[in-house]
Amino acid sequence: MSAHVIAVSRDACHNFSKQVVSVIDIVAGLGVAGDAHSGVTVKHRSRIKVDPSQPNLRQVHLIHSELFDELSARGFLVRPGDLGENITTSGIDLLSLPRGAILRIGGSVRLQVTGLRNPCAQIDNFQSGLLAAVLDRGTDGTLIRKSGIMAIALDGGPVRSGNAIAVEFPGLPFLPLERV
Template sequence: MNDLPTGSVDTVSSSRVHAFSKQPAQSIRLLAGLGVEGDAHAGVTVQHRSRVAQDPAQPNLRQVHLIHAELLDELRASGLDVSAGQMGENITTRGLDLLGLPAGTRLHLGAAVLEVTGLRNPCAQIENFRPGLLGAVLGRDEHGTLIRRAGIMAVVLEGGDVRAGDAVRVVLPPLPHRALERV
C-alpha cells in the first residue's frame, strides 16, 4: 500500500435528526461499522430516507460524509454562501484531493480509520438549500460524463474521536485502483 501526503481535518459536524445541514462540533466519535455516534445517518443498514424507502436492508455505505474545504472556499468565492456542515458533511478536510481518491482508500483521522466507498450523489435538496448550489457541484467533463463534486462517502473501520486539526493520512488500496462511483 502507498502512503500519500497528509492533509488535516478542518471541521467536524453531526446531527441527531434527518436534516440537510449538520451542526459543527468540537469533536465527533466514530463508531466502527456504524458511523458518527448520535448522527441520524449512523447505522449498519442504510439510513438515508430515499434509500430506506427503496430497500431498508441494504448496507450503509454512507456512514460518514466528507467534503474538502477547498470546495467550500470555491463556492463562497463564486457567491454561494456555504459553511462547513451546511452541505450535510460530517468531516471537512483541507489539503486532500478527496474526489481523486480510489474506492477502498483508507483515511486515518486521529484514532479512527475510514474506508472510502464512493461519491455523494447530490439531490434536489442541495438546490432547495441554496439556489445555484446543485449546478455548482455538478458538471460534465469533455466527454459529457457527469462529474460529482459534493464530497465522498465512507464507512468506519476503526472507531475513535476526530476533531479539527487532526492529521489525515491516506493509504491507497492495492492496484488496480477503482474510480469512485456514486453510492
C-alpha cells in the same frame, strides 16, 4: 500543507445541514455516534424506501473545504456542516481517491472510502442554484459530482478539528469512485 480536518459535524435528525461540534466519535461499523446516518444498514430516506436491509455505505460524509472556496467565487456562502458533511477536510483531493482507500484520522480512526455523494435537489432549497454549482462535466461529457465522498467506519475513536489525515491506497488496479 498536509491533509487535516477543518471541522466536524453531526445531527441526530435528518436535517439538510449538520451542527459543527468540537468532536465527533466514530464507532466502528456504524459511523458517527449520535448522527442520523449512523448504522449498519441504510439510513438515507430514499434508500430505505428501496430496500431497508441494504448495507450502509454512507456512514460518514466528508467534503473538502476547497469546494467552499470554489463556491464562494461563484457567489455562494457555504460553511462546514452546511452541506450535511460530518468531516470537512483541507489539503486532500477527496474526489480523486480510489474506492477502497483508507483514511487514517487522528490516533485511531480508519475510514474506508465507498464512493461519491450524489447531491440531490434539496441542495437548491439551501441555496438556489447550488445543485448546478456542485456538478460539472468532464471533457468527455461525464458527470462530475463535487459534493464530497462517503465512507464506512473500520476503526473508531474521536475526530476533531486539526487532526491529521493520512491515506492508504488499496492494491492495483484502482477503482474510480461512483455514486453511492
